[in-house]
Amino acid sequence: MLPQVFVLSAQGDRLVYRDFRGDGGSEDLAAAFYRRITALPGARAPVFLAQGGRHFAHVRHAGLYFVATLLPGAAPFLAVEFLCRLVALLRDYCGALNEKTLGLNFALVYELLDELLDYGYIQTTSPEVLKNFVQTDPVLGQPFSLLDLSTVGLFGADTQQSKVAPSCAAARPVLPLRGEQGVRPEVFLDVVERLTVVIAVNGSPMKTDVQGEIRLKSFFPGCSEMRIGLTEEFCVGKTELRGYGTTVRVDECSFHNSVKLEEFERSRILRVNPSQGELTLMQYQLADDLPSVLPFHLFPTINHDSSGRLHVYLKLRCDLPPKSHAVNVCLHLPVPRATLSLAQELSSPEQTAALQPNSKSIEWVVPRAQGGSQLSALFKLEVPGLSRAMLRELGPANLSFEVPAYTCSGLQIRFLRFAGPQPKLPYRWVRYVTHSESYVVRLSAAG
The missing domain is CATH 2.60.40.1170 (Mu homology domain, subdomain B)
Structure with missing residues (x-):
């Protein structure tokens, strides 16, 4: 049970607030949460105790705090999972998720929350179910165009001739606006790796860590089964060796429960029946043994x-x-x-x-x-x-x-295909990016 759900800006401004049970009390829970979260040290747990036996669960995305309150006895991981799905749904419905888009789409956000929760109890988080009930159209801050080359996005589309869809290409509502005609179906498959490095004073790496994800975002309604081929020499763990080429190895990996793995062991093929929206198909990790030099x-x-x-x-x-x-x-x-x-x-x-x-x-x-x-x-x-x-x-x-x-692990997508005949084959984009926010180089204090 989640009695209250709210969204705060990085400065603590209350952007969205819904009290489903009316028992929030006289104290402003949003202000109480912000006071406590800013008082915590750098390593902030996603769930922590508040006053009166009430707990706060939160996740951060694009600088925003997505928060839910929990009563004693509630499952904390359920609240965190709900908030992660709420973020994914808001991205599906609003496109790019930030303070501006939330302000433009507050009516849509409240309608979504009312369908997701009833008296604090979760009803559904399925996009297929929600699209039958949510009627408010999203308000777009700036219409997207592949011909708009003013912004170099995360995936680095510098020119129209680069044939690479920029990051903003997938940052738009999944469901078409009412009356919108001729919208082409598209599928984006992104391999995103986050690199964390610590380098000693003498220049030798003390820590290298790669956290990777394969994300699928589909703008294709009624999509049949999709087959995604990974690098054939992809192996998990140090004991497994595949093929005769350059091995792509990770320490561990996990898959979304909707991914079918019957062909993964033999051919490194993932099968999935995606619905409209964003889905993290696979997560993987590699530590202290990168196949490539540091960037x-x-x-x-x-x-x-x-x-x-x-x-x-x-x-x-x-x-x-x-x-x-x-x-x-x-x-x-x-x-x-x-x-x-x-x-x-x-x-x-x-x-x-x-x-x-x-x-x-x-x-x-x-x-x-x-x-x-x-x-x-x-x-x-x-x-x-x-x-x-x-x-x-x-x-x-x-x-x-x-x-x-570019990927530090060397993981590549061999193919992206659809099983069976399609009424209209969608445009398929496969993109790669490596990014880092923690690439630390220690300096000599003596100079």
């Missing part, structure tokens, strides 16, 4: 003098294949808290760097880094009374970036 290597040089000047020279080498590139590269470097000013010399004019006064850190932004290229930056910091203790406040450096059309 970036950072070579720092740190010098200082007695007058309080600190010189930090950073050489960033992109070790991707020459035909690959990274976008939205951002290096975050904490500096001594006593730093007063920053002077900079960057290797190219499209790069930017700035000293963030609140966090006392440098943010070096590189829009695009080609594989095999080398970038550099010289930062001159004014630090009065510079001491060895202050030098220990420098670093570690943290990189965030996105690499379109």
Whole structure:
């Protein structure tokens, strides 16, 4: 039972709130949740105890908090699973999910919540069932067009000739608007990998971890069985060896319960009957044994003098294949808290760097880094009374970036086919992306 469900912005503003039982009490539960979640340390559990024996369960997506309250005795994992499905449904109905789209579609969101829950009890989360009852059309913030090349998305469609659907191509409502004619059926199959790395002072990797997903998003109503062929040399665990080519290995993997695995052991083929909407077909993990080199290597040089000047020279080498590139590269470097000013010399004019006064850190932004290229930056910091203790406040450096059309594990999709005759064969997009928000490089404190 989930008595209350609400959505908050990253600043704690209440965007959606529904009290299904009217027992929320006089205290603002949304404000109470935000006070408690911001007071917790960095590792925040998805479920934690609130006042009066009531618990909060929450998930985060696109900077928003999706929250449900639980009464004593309720299953916490049920609440977390419901919130994850709520996020998926809102993405299916509204397209891109953010604070703006929620504001534009508040009537649709409340109608969905009323169909999902009755007096706090979950009724259904099936898109096939809900589309028979939900009547409100989504409000689109900006109509999508493949000819709109103003935005380079996560999958890096730079030009129309690249023949790669940008990220915004799948960020639109799954169900067509009433009266909309001629909408072509499409299927997006995305292989998304999240890379987490920690590199020691001497440049050797201390930790490498890849969390991967195969996501399917279908805009094709009445789709028959779909067959998805993975790399034939794909193996799970270190003891299994398949084929004679380059082996693609993961430590472990799991599948959605709707995926049929009769052909997986023999031919590495997944079979599924997808409904309209988004579905995570497979999740996998690989740790400490990447088949490819790390995308970036950072070579720092740190010098200082007695007058309080600190010189930090950073050489960033992109070790991707020459035909690959990274976008939205951002290096975050904490500096001594006593730093007063920053002077900079960057290797190219499209790069930017700035000293963030609140966090006392440098943010070096590189829009695009080609594989095999080398970038550099010289930062001159004014630090009065510079001491060895202050030098220990420098670093570690943290990189965030996105690499379109690339996977660290080497996993590839061999084919995407439909079984049986189709009245109209849909457009099929297969996309790959590797991204990282935690690529940590430790620096020498001594300089």
